[in-house]
Amino acid sequence: LLRKDIPAGLRLPPGPKPLPIIGNVLELGANPHLSLSRMSQRYGDVMQIQIGMRPVVVLSSYETLRQALIKQGDDFAGRPDLYSFRFINDGKSLAFSTDHAGVWRTRRKLALNALRSFSVLEGTSADYSCALEEHICKEADYLVRRLSVVMENCGSFDPFRHIVVSVANVICGMCFGRRYSHDHEELVRLVNLSDEFGRVVGSGNPADFIPLLRFLPSQAMRSFLDINRRFNVFVKRIVAEHYNSFDKNNIRDITDSLIDHCQEKKLDENSNIDISDEKIVGIVNDLFGAGFDTISTALSWSLMYLVAYPGIQEKIQKELDENVGREREVRLSDKPILPYLEAFILEMFRHSSFLPFTIPHCTTKDTVLNGFYIAKDTCVFINQWQINHDPITWKDPSSFSPERFLDAEGMTVNKMEAEKVMVFGMGKRRCIGESIGRSEVFLFLAILLQKLTFHSLPDHELDMTPEYGLTMKHKRCHLRASLRVRAE
Ligand code: HEM
Numbered sequence: 001l002l003r004k005d006i007p008a009g010l011r012l013p014p015g016p017k018p019l020p021i022i023g024n025v026l027e028l029g030a031n032p033h034l035s036l037s038r039m040s041q042r043y044g045d046v047m048q049i050q051i052g053m054r055p056v057v058v059l060s061s062y063e064t065l066r067q068a069l070i071k072q073g074d075d076f077a078g079r080p081d082l083y084s085f086r087f088i089n090d091g092k093s094l095a096f097s098t099d100h101a102g103v104w105r106t107r108r109k110l111a112l113n114a115l116r117s118f119s120v121l122e123g124t125s126a127d128y129s130c131a132l133e134e135h136i137c138k139e140a141d142y143l144v145r146r147l148s149v150v151m152e153n154c155g156s157f158d159p160f161r162h163i164v165v166s167v168a169n170v171i172c173g174m175c176f177g178r179r180y181s182h183d184h185e186e187l188v189r190l191v192n193l194s195d196e197f198g199r200v201v202g203s204g205n206p207a208d209f210i211p212l213l214r215f216l217p218s219q220a221m222r223s224f225l226d227i228n229r230r231f232n233v234f235v236k237r238i239v240a241e242h243y244n245s246f247d248k249n250n251i252r253d254i255t256d257s258l259i260d261h262c263q264e265k266k267l268d269e270n271s272n273i274d275i276s277d278e279k280i281v282g283i284v285n286d287l288f289g290a291g292f293d294t295i296s297t298a299l300s301w302s303l304m305y306l307v308a309y310p311g312i313q314e315k316i317q318k319e320l321d322e323n324v325g326r327e328r329e330v331r332l333s334d335k336p337i338l339p340y341l342e343a344f345i346l347e348m349f350r351h352s353s354f355l356p357f358t359i360p361h362c363t364t365k366d367t368v369l370n371g372f373y374i375a376k377d378t379c380v381f382i383n384q385w386q387i388n389h390d391p392i393t394w395k396d397p398s399s400f401s402p403e404r405f406l407d408a409e410g411m412t413v414n415k416m417e418a419e420k421v422m423v424f425g426m427g428k429r430r431c432i433g434e435s436i437g438r439s440e441v442f443l444f445l446a447i448l449l450q451k452l453t454f455h456s457l458p459d460h461e462l463d464m465t466p467e468y469g470l471t472m473k474h475k476r477c478h479l480r481a482s483l484r485v486r487a488e
Contacts, residue, residue: 010373013048023050025206032204033356033385052210060383069427077428078362080379082208084200087228094286106273111283114254118174135173139166140447156478159303164191164296171291176238177253196223198469203357203381235285255284297471298441301352307456316341330446339413343402349423351400354472356385358425384422452481
């Protein structure tokens with residue numbers, strides 16, 4: 001951008017001086033959420049860096065995000081054309097593709113409706129408030145039994161390995177109307193994605209910005225392509241089976257409802273946005289993909305915090321014992337009587353900030369934010385980690401303290417504080433699975449902690465260092481669980 005292109009009276013956001021060709025890549029380092037947080041202390045919460053030759057604007061305060069993503073929401077609702085995004089869902093992803101506003105909005109609405117009708121609306125049996133609750137309760141029970149068996153046979157377990165299959169089964173139930181055994185080889189391999197997926201699509205991957213790097217051999221990129229290919233093959237096979245057995249009068253799951261929509265659309269001559277059937281049914285690929293990795297990561301981090309802070313685990317179990325007991329199953333409707341558990345979950349989201357940045361955004365037109373000029377098609381990073389660790393908002397942000405969300409009596413969660421935790425994004429691109437995600441993390445944890453107590457392995461130091469990526473994971477490790485004895 002030449003100085004003469006910037007409208008009079010405006011200036012570009014400030015930022016560090018870029019080097020030729022590589023820009024500020026060296027300053028980003030291995031943990032861009034930390035380096036960009038440090039940098040913004042010098043340059044402010046709207047700053048501009050350069051990755052390769054491409055300018056990237058980084059936003060990093062709650063008020064600035066409200067201004068950009070809500071008040072000027074349409075201006076910041078695009079996705080950038082990044083190299084790695086082209087391989088996700090064959091370039092037709094709802095979350096990652098550069099679909100223009102009309103197409104993206106229509107697909108997002110379809111996805112939201114599909115999720116709503118197969119999770120929150122009336123369920124299939126009188127025992128559960130909704131189908132989602134039924135899926136979660138059943139899978140959580142399986143998980144407790146599975147962990148007990150693994151403990152008996154092996155003496156310890158890898159939390160992510162088992163949690164991810166249970167969580168994937170919940171979204172498989174909703175999307176595909178089926179569940180898989182914990183020993184189903186293809187599913188287990190698919191959902192235990194090597195962490196390359198998150199690493200390659202995390203904000204600031206130099207290969208997304210510097211074309212030359214794409215030609216260098218990269219193990220991470222090879223694994224990433226392989227994951228995407230296996231994922232597409234898996235979903236396409238299930239979709240083909242659904243087309244073969246489709247019955248308009250018996251819509252079994254989200255895939256059926258999307259196929260039905262394609263047929264309805266053809267009958268509706270007024271529909272003015274033309275979206276291919278592939279792009280409509282392909283929405284299920286996004287829902288399945290987003291629906292297990294995020295929630296499994298949240299649950300896996302939760303277990304790590306529980307074993308790192310046994311006193312907190314004890315407090316959650318005491319609250320469960322006093323308000324629910326050990327006999328009846330916990331339900332979603334128990335949330336208001338389990339404030340300490342809710343505070344723990346909020347603190348896990350805040351402290352881990354395991355989605356340190358949202359998926360990158362992009363400006364849809366020339367715009368002005370806080371007096372700074374940002375041109376159309378500028379890539380925008382949103383630093384959620386920094387908002388969750390801002391010492392002005394959070395007292396002693398690096399300490400893990402669920403109490404920060406509770407009133408003095410510990411009886412209610414302060415909703416205003418809860419809303420300041422940024423993990424699902426904000427505004428037009430805000431996560432569409434938020435209510436499913438929150439419900440699932442709550443209910444899985446409540447059921448697990450009612451029945452099991454988790455411990456770290458003796459003589460093994462717990463390594464809670466996050467590995468940077470779109471979703472930051474802790475290193476794979478082993479934990480123990482003991483069955484809680486029945487109350488007298
Ligand atoms: C987008 C977080 C669960 C579906 C996002 C974004 C974040 C996020 C940060 C990006 C927002 C942005 O770009 O500004 C989470 C977390 C979850 C979770 C923390 C669980 C704890 C889910 C679930 C589903 C889902 C269960 C679906 C079943 C999506 C989709 C998008 C998205 C489709 C893309 C929306 C768009 O681009 O318009 N999520 N998510 N997420 N999420 Fe989630």
